[in-house]
Amino acid sequence: MKSDNQLDLLFDSSLIPSIIQEQLGPDLHLRPLASDDNTRGHFDVLSVLTVAPQLSAKAYKDKFDELKACAGTYFIIVIVNVSTDKIVGSGSLIVERKFLRSAGLVGHIEDIAVSKAVQGKKLGLRIINALEEIGAARGCYKIILDCSDKNIPFYEKCGFKHKEYQMVRYM
Ligand code: ACO
Numbered sequence: 001m002k003s004d005n006q007l008d009l010l011f012d013s014s015l016i017p018s019i020i021q022e023q024l025g026p027d028l029h030l031r032p033l034a035s036d037d038n039t040r041g042h043f044d045v046l047s048v049l050t051v052a053p054q055l056s057a058k059a060y061k062d063k064f065d066e067l068k069a070c071a072g073t074y075f076i077i078v079i080v081n082v083s084t085d086k087i088v089g090s091g092s093l094i095v096e097r098k099f100l101r102s103a104g105l106v107g108h109i110e111d112i113a114v115s116k117a118v119q120g121k122k123l124g125l126r127i128i129n130a131l132e133e134i135g136a137a138r139g140c141y142k143i144i145l146d147c148s149d150k151n152i153p154f155y156e157k158c159g160f161k162h163k164e165y166q167m168v169r170y171m
Pocket of ligand 1 (some may be wrong): 048049114118119121124125126145147148153154157
């Protein structure tokens with residue numbers, strides 16, 4: 001497995017909370033998304049969320065570069081199984097810059113995914129905790145997310161509470 005400094009990472013790995021890495025133990029590694037994580041099963045993990053067709057290597061790298069160019073906005077993290085070098089969990093924090101709240105920042109949590117084989121082992125909780133810590137370090141005054149009814153108990157266990165409703169219009 002390559003070390004973090006051998007990879008092209010989406011953001012500075014010093015933002016990853018060391019306490020959460022310690023909680024995960026030595027067999028799992030938490031880090032920012034890397035530009036070649038398509039080769040480590042990123043789409044296999046995302047497929048627990050919805051149909052997740054693979055992008056070509058070029059399209060994946062182009063998307064990665066596009067997100068990385070938006071400095072301070074996209075914080076996608078992955079948990080990697082150290083022995084297989086495969087991704088087993090992933091989650092995103094997107095930082096929105098507002099005029100409101102004295103030009104405050106709001107964190108949006110998206111695409112939390114844990115491989116079926118390792119669900120129920122607190123990886124989801126660790127991903128949420130890590131994204132919250134990153135959001136706090138970036139100065140977000142709140143973090144929000146949308147989820148289905150069946151995931152409400154999970155997010156409540158993570159310390160979130162229900163507020164308002166989601167609306168959607170597909171184009
Ligand atoms: N119902 C009730 N409790 C739950 C559920 C559930 N569906 N899922 C987890 N929990 C509880 C666990 O029992 C645990 O409680 P405990 O601390 O009392 O033991 C706590 O929540 C933490 O659970 P984790 O082990 O961290 O959960 P896991 O690693 O399995 O991750 C996740 C949860 C992310 C929902 C995972 O099951 C998954 O990937 N599901 C499919 C994809 C998905 O639905 N993702 C969320 C989409 S919403 C969004 O992305 C904003």
